[in-house]
Amino acid sequence: MNLDLKKLKLREVNQKLQNIGSKQNQRSFTVINPEGNHAICAGLKDEIDVTIKGHTGYFCAGMNQNAFVTITGNVGTGVAENMMSGKVHVKGNASQSAGATAHGGLLIIDGDASSRCGISMKGVDIVVKGSVGHMCAFMAQAGNILICGDAGEALGDSIYETEIYVKGKVKSLGADCIEKKLERKHEMVIENLLKNSGIKKFKPSDFKRYGSARKLYNFKIDNLSNY
Amino acid sequence: MCGIVGIYLKNKKLEKSLGRFLSGMLKNMSSRGPDSAGFAIYKEEKKYKYKYSICLNKINFLTFKKQFTKVIKKAKIEQISDHVIIKTNEKPEKILKIINEKLKDISLVGYGKSIEIFKQVGNPEKVVKKFNLEKLEGSHGIGHTRMATESAITTDGSHPYSTGEDECLVHNGSLSNHNNLRRELRKKGSKFNSENDTEVAAGYISNSLKNKNTLKDTLLSGLKDLDGFYTFITGTRKGFAIVRDEIACKPAVIAETNDYVAIASEFQAMAHLPNVNNAKIFEPDPGIVYTWGN
CATH class of the missing domain: 3.60.20.10 (Aminohydrolase, N-terminal nucleophile (Ntn) domain)
Incomplete structure (x- = not known):
């Protein structure tokens, strides 16, 4: 079913998609003419497939639960912010704060993500097939982020327990983020992420693992220089 | 924002x-x-050397035109709402001096060989x-x-x-x-x-x-x-x-x-x-x- 944002109001499209329920047979939708509008497909909660054809504005597919949302173009700030479950797949590039504070589900970005990707993430899995900008995984608390390209400055600054895997170069690590040993259990996580995002050309051992040195969890005067 | x-x-x-x-x-x-x-x-100006973009503020266009043409004879003066675009061969040093000394109530918002500027409060x-x-x-x-x-x-x-x-x-x-x-x-x-x-x-x-x-x-x-x-x-x-x-x-x-x-x-x-x-x-x-x- 096609939903045309040139003919329907954004609120009408979102309200329709937010209230599909579990009984309807129609479970596949296409949103056309997004034209960079904000908050398209925010707050979906049912198991439906939505394809957005074109480029979107801020907070696309924010707070997503259960739904599978695909965007064929680029997305603005905060795609899939605070996602709880389901899948969001961006075929173009993502602007800043992609997957911010997201608790669960899978966010796939085929292109690059700019600054602060995965900021304060709380359990989501993020796969970026291109590169990420500065401050990726800032204060990230849980979940995994897999970066197939390079990472910008201050990767994982003030990180808690998110695991970061990077294939390319890291410009610099943020406060309290260190490289860690890639063990079998981590390789299994990477294997899963590669499989779920349809990446065949890389293997888990191509990636390096980064995470928290756990020195800044609580204030200690001895660690003052690390802050 | x-x-x-x-x-x-x-x-x-x-x-x-x-x-x-x-x-x-x-x-x-x-x-x-x-x-x-x-x-x-x-937009490159072909006939004249310079363009001056002016906001009239509360000054009446005709009053301004009269005052301006008293000092500068050769100029094309076009009104667009509360702005005016003046096209002339007179150099900026001269025009800026005139505006600073004699036409204090208007604002020069831009000048040059190709620039035209318009700005105003409101949606x-x-x-x-x-x-x-x-x-x-x-x-x-x-x-x-x-x-x-x-x-x-x-x-x-x-x-x-x-x-x-x-x-x-x-x-x-x-x-x-x-x-x-x-x-x-x-x-x-x-x-x-x-x-x-x-x-x-x-x-x-x-x-x-x-x-x-x-x-x-x-x-x-x-x-x-x-x-x-x-x-x-x-x-x-x-x-x-x-x-x-x-x-x-x-x-x-x-x-x-x-x-x-x-x-x-x-x-x-x-x-x-x-x-x-x-x-x-x-x-x-x-x-x-x-x-x-x-």
């Missing part, structure tokens, strides 16, 4: 549509800046209509929709700011060291008409260009000297440039095709441009200066 937009045409055939493209971009950015709006259009949609932007032609243009934060909603507080010949600047963000910088630039001879932070950045750029630095080097040194959050688009006679501070909180997106380069705070500002869905769309990296046509 604030919205900034810019468009540079690579294909000369599109010059007739510049005003239409730019007005759509400004209208789409009304939500980011409902307080005031302004734009600069670059961008109304401002664009009032100056009939849709009908204007040119090679490139930049615009601004303002959500006022650090200084009052006035014409003087509206963007673009022009502090040098054919130069102009629009800004999304705020500067924290503008008072110090204004004092330093005043000592070096720069003049400022408002308390606005962006005007200081424009003055900084003009001062550096006057000292024969390139636009690229000027904006690179600006990254060190201008403290705050910003995405700047700066226009010159031949083209424009964009730069974002290194933290890059303030958004920007660029769409480039074989026909044009468009810059805006958000993609929705350019959704109406021809073939934009097939354009190369990217975010300018922080701390990098991008230029076209310069």
Whole structure:
């Protein structure tokens, strides 16, 4: 079913998609003419497939639960912010704060993500097939982020327990983020992420693992220089 | 907030549509800046050497025309709403002196060989209509929709700011060291008409260009000297440039095709441009200066 944002109001499209329920047979939708509008497909909660054809504005597919949302173009700030479950797949590039504070589900970005990707993430899995900008995984608390390209400055600054895997170069690590040993259990996580995002050309051992040195969890005067 | 937009045409055939493209971009950015709006259009002047863009404020057009033609005989004077475009061969030193001494109640908002500037308080949609932007032609243009934060909603507080010949600047963000910088630039001879932070950045750029630095080097040194959050688009006679501070909180997106380069705070500002869905769309990296046509 096609939903045309040139003919329907954004609120009408979102309200329709937010209230599909579990009984309807129609479970596949296409949103056309997004034209960079904000908050398209925010707050979906049912198991439906939505394809957005074109480029979107801020907070696309924010707070997503259960739904599978695909965007064929680029997305603005905060795609899939605070996602709880389901899948969001961006075929173009993502602007800043992609997957911010997201608790669960899978966010796939085929292109690059700019600054602060995965900021304060709380359990989501993020796969970026291109590169990420500065401050990726800032204060990230849980979940995994897999970066197939390079990472910008201050990767994982003030990180808690998110695991970061990077294939390319890291410009610099943020406060309290260190490289860690890639063990079998981590390789299994990477294997899963590669499989779920349809990446065949890389293997888990191509990636390096980064995470928290756990020195800044609580204030200690001895660690003052690390802050 | 604030919205900034810019468009540079690579294909000369599109010059007739510049005003239409730019007005759509400004209208789409009304939500980011409902307080005031302004734009600069670059169109080479063939008959006369210089163009002067003037805001009449509360002065009657005919009164102004009478006063002006008393001192300058040879000039073409055209009224567009509460703005006036004067075309003449008289050099800026002379005209600036006349305005400073004899026509204090009007504001010179820009001058040069190709620039025309219009800016006013009010919703961008109304401002664009009032100056009939849709009908204007040119090679490139930049615009601004303002959500006022650090200084009052006035014409003087509206963007673009022009502090040098054919130069102009629009800004999304705020500067924290503008008072110090204004004092330093005043000592070096720069003049400022408002308390606005962006005007200081424009003055900084003009001062550096006057000292024969390139636009690229000027904006690179600006990254060190201008403290705050910003995405700047700066226009010159031949083209424009964009730069974002290194933290890059303030958004920007660029769409480039074989026909044009468009810059805006958000993609929705350019959704109406021809073939934009097939354009190369990217975010300018922080701390990098991008230029076209310069």
